Amino acid sequence: MATASSVKSLNGKRVAILVTDGFEQVELTGPKKALEDAGVQVDILSGTAGQVRGWNHDKPADSFKVDTVFDAANIDQYDAIVLPGGVQNSDTIRVLPAAQKLVKAINSAGKPIAVIxxxxxxxVSSGLVKGKTMTSFASLKDDIINAGGNWVDKEVVKDGQLISSRQPDDIPAFNQQLIQALSA
Known part of the structure; x- marks a missing residue:
């Protein structure tokens, strides 16, 4: 977990969590809490204003306030992006040009992208996995390989600025790796 020195060093950092309706709720709330506990400002970004609704696997869960819409976001304000999963969310967000533009911009800036x-x-849809080693939920293995990535089955994988994990059980390791990357 975060130490006193990492908390101090993360004050002033800002992270964007990109989601649409149907994200796996714990994959937003777990990283968000860990980041905020470390002093990071966390913003929820989505394709539309208002609120987004999380899911607990296959059941609707809580709604969360959207801080900024994708089209209005200034990626220069952010030190990293977090991409929670959830089948519905992930299938929707992958085809949104504004979401693709944000992840491409943060990637070009060399800032962390943490995906679970x-x-x-x-x-994959943004063309950012070619040549990268990463993990994911097992059903994405073929998509990552077909996009030129190297898929591995590990709790957390860091390849350059890309941090990836497989599932909710991996959230503690995912959070630790993200906080370390922001502390660097």
């Missing part, structure tokens, strides 16, 4: 579970679909 099905969240990797946005990176």
């Amino acid at each position: 579970c099905h969240g990797g679909w946005l990176l």
Whole structure:
């Protein structure tokens, strides 16, 4: 977990979590809490204003306030992006040009992209996995390989600025790796 020195070093950092309705709720709330506990400002970005609704696997869960819409987001304000999974969310967000533009911009800036579970679909559709080693929920293995990536079955994988994990059980390791990347 975050130490006193990492908390101090993360004050002033800002992270965007990109989602649409149907994201796996714990894959947003777990990283969001860990980041905020470390002093990071966390914004929820989505394709439309208002609220987005999380899911607990296959059941509707809580709604969350959208801080900024994709089209209005200034990626220069952010130190990293987090991409939660959830099949519905990930299948929807992957084809949104504004979401693709944001992940491409943060990638070009060399800033961390932390993706968990099905969240990797946005990176596949954005052309950002070629030559990268990453993990995901097992059902994305073929998509990642077909996009030129190297898929591995590990709790957390860091390849350059890309951090990836497989599923909700991996959230503690995912959070630790993201906080380390932001502390660097």
